[in-house]
Amino acid sequence: MADKVLTEDDVVAELRSGMTIGIGGWASRRKPMSIIRAIARSSLTDLTIVAYGGADIGLLAATGQLSRAVYGFVSLDSIVLDPHFRAARQAGAIIDEPFDEGLLMLGLQAAAWRVPYLPTRAGLGTDLLELNPRLTTIQGNPYGSPDEIFVAAPALELDAAICHLDRADERGNACFLGPDLFFDDMFLRAATGHRYISVEQVIPTRDLLEEAGTEQRLRVSRMMVDGVVERPGGAHFTECPPDYGRDEAFQREYAASAASPEAWQAFRRSWIDIDEDEYQKRVAVR
Amino acid sequence: MTDSRTASLPDICAVALAECFRGDGEIVANPIGPLPVIGGRLARATFAPDLMMTDGGALLIADDAAFEWTEGPTVEAYNPYRSMFEVCWGGRRHVVMGAVQLDAHGNQNLAAVGSDYARPTTQFVGFRGAPGNTINHATSYWIPNHSTRVFVETVDVVTGVGWHAFADDDAAGRLVDLRRVVTNLCVLDWDSPDRRLRLRSLHPGVTVDQVVAATGFELVVPDDVPITRLPTAAELDLLEVIDPTGVRANQVRQ
Numbered sequence: 001m002a003d004k005v006l007t008e009d010d011v012v013a014e015l016r017s018g019m020t021i022g023i024g025g026w027a028s029r030r031k032p033m034s035i036i037r038a039i040a041r042s043s044l045t046d047l048t049i050v051a052y053g054g055a056d057i058g059l060l061a062a063t064g065q066l067s068r069a070v071y072g073f074v075s076l077d078s079i080v081l082d083p084h085f086r087a088a089r090q091a092g093a094i095i096d097e098p099f100d101e102g103l104l105m106l107g108l109q110a111a112a113w114r115v116p117y118l119p120t121r122a123g124l125g126t127d128l129l130e131l132n133p134r135l136t137t138i139q140g141n142p143y144g145s146p147d148e149i150f151v152a153a154p155a156l157e158l159d160a161a162i163c164h165l166d167r168a169d170e171r172g173n174a175c176f177l178g179p180d181l182f183f184d185d186m187f188l189r190a191a192t193g194h195r196y197i198s199v200e201q202v203i204p205t206r207d208l209l210e211e212a213g214t215e216q217r218l219r220v221s222r223m224m225v226d227g228v229v230e231r232p233g234g235a236h237f238t239e240c241p242p243d244y245g246r247d248e249a250f251q252r253e254y255a256a257s258a259a260s261p262e263a264w265q266a267f268r269r270s271w272i273d274i275d276e277d278e279y280q281k282r283v284a285v286r
Numbered sequence: 287m288t289d290s291r292t293a294s295l296p297d298i299c300a301v302a303l304a305e306c307f308r309g310d311g312e313i314v315a316n317p318i319g320p321l322p323v324i325g326g327r328l329a330r331a332t333f334a335p336d337l338m339m340t341d342g343g344a345l346l347i348a349d350d351a352a353f354e355w356t357e358g359p360t361v362e363a364y365n366p367y368r369s370m371f372e373v374c375w376g377g378r379r380h381v382v383m384g385a386v387q388l389d390a391h392g393n394q395n396l397a398a399v400g401s402d403y404a405r406p407t408t409q410f411v412g413f414r415g416a417p418g419n420t421i422n423h424a425t426s427y428w429i430p431n432h433s434t435r436v437f438v439e440t441v442d443v444v445t446g447v448g449w450h451a452f453a454d455d456d457a458a459g460r461l462v463d464l465r466r467v468v469t470n471l472c473v474l475d476w477d478s479p480d481r482r483l484r485l486r487s488l489h490p491g492v493t494v495d496q497v498v499a500a501t502g503f504e505l506v507v508p509d510d511v512p513i514t515r516l517p518t519a520a521e522l523d524l525l526e527v528i529d530p531t532g533v534r535a536n537q538v539r540q
Binding site: 026053071072073074075080081085086089090091092096098099100101102103105120121122123124125126127128131141145148149179180181182183 | 343344345366367368371374375397398402403404405406407408409410411412413414415416417418420421422443444445446447448451452457458459461462
């Protein structure tokens with residue numbers, strides 16, 4: 001039986017510079033922050049991040065490891081825009097590949113289904129097609145008008161996918177306990193390998209269904225997962241209900257650290273350049 | 287049947303936002319931002335009882351007259367984000383979005399301001415769901431700071447579709463359904479021959495000249511512009527129930 005239990009550093013050791021990495025969650029909700037922090041401490045560079053973005057894109061923009069953002073938004077929810085992302089964009093420091101939120105979902109779905117694209121109208125009549133060179137249109141409805149135009153949502157094949165869920169067993173069967181799975185299952189299915197989840201708690205398979213409360217929450221199965229990291233608080237400072245809400249005070253500190261290089265260095269020394277055990281200890285006594 | 291109490295500007299804007307949803311029937315009303323949400327709840331509590339609304343997350347809730355629910359919301363359906371995309375693409379939704387810039391034909395910019403997209407002067411949140419929203423279902427806008435910075439001749443980035451993007455008989459163009467713009471000064475719509483923004487009504491005390499001066503393109507101004515409908519006594523009562531702490535007071539540039 002495959003042993004899939006890893007640490008954050010084990011995960012990072014499997015990743016390579018230049019990879020396209022999909023990150024689950026949505027804005028400042030259930031982001032795999034302990035693995036993002038481990039990436040931020042690593043020598044990985046030139047990363048393409050595909051996400052419904054929040055501090056994942058923001059933090060890796062701040063460290064300079066992000067070279068390309070594929071996203072519909074980069075928001076911290078209670079703070080509309082991640083200021084680190086804003087700073088990187090206004091400095092012209094990253095390649096920007098804007099997507100419509102739904103178009104991004106179709107791209108992940110296309111990759112998961114192994115088709116090159118899925119048709120949609122989202123993007124027609126806007127500047128998406130001009131500003132994102134990855135996007136193109138197709139002409140002709142084979143069942144209707146030869147003149148009809150669609151946007152071809154391109155398959156967003158991922159080199160790696162990383163998500164944070166609530167519970168999992170050692171083999172990678174996992175459940176979400178909050179209100180929304182978001183698109184975590186699609187991210188995991190869109191990746192050709194390197195599919196990692198962090199979870200609040202690893203439990204026996206026998207207990208998964210009871211913990212989930214209903215089989216409809218068992219939405220990630222072990223065929224979708226290559227490695228499991230057990231990390232209570234792993235999504236901090238983003239929310240991970242019902243285990244914990246967003247740490248708004250911490251998030252404000254993170255956002256404020258975009259104000260100057262000095263502020264960022266101070267935040268980085270206190271909260272990034274320490275190992276994850278130490279991070280969780282410091283959070284607990286804040 | 288207006289009340290002897292003086293309606294505040296946020297109250298008037300809330301009612302104007304509610305009016306956006308009149309006649310929509312059984313669709314998801316998805317106003318974004320505190321005042322549009324208050325307007326949406328007011329519409330459902332009064333003249334649009336069939337609307338469906340979210341709790342801001344993955345649930346559709348049946349409660350009308352409250353902004354928050356002390357004993358928890360009454361859930362009527364599960365609507366996670368991927369279901370919302372299905373609602374959106376099926377056309378059964380009316381969104382009220384904001385805009386960093388908006389032009390006469392309704393092209394919206396939510397992403398970035400500046401001449402070079404690769405290095406914008408000011409980055410905003412991104413395209414979000416604007417392209418998919420505006421090509422699939424009814425869209426209105428809420429602009430709390432009516433000014434020439436927002437209402438511009440040409441937007442720097444088109445994130446939301448405008449009326450002139452498609453030919454009249456275009457299969458995609460037929461799905462475009464831009465409804466209204468509610469601002470702190472007035473209500474606008476596109477009910478004009480060439481689908482340019484038209485002054486629909488003025489909030490009490492606002493003049494045509496004020497609106498024209500705050501708009502960076504030529505507005506269609508009818509000969510007679512009515513005053514925006516004032517809240518009824520029942521609506522003023524409901525606004526106190528929906529928003530007892532007065533969140534709406536700080537949502538409008540006075």
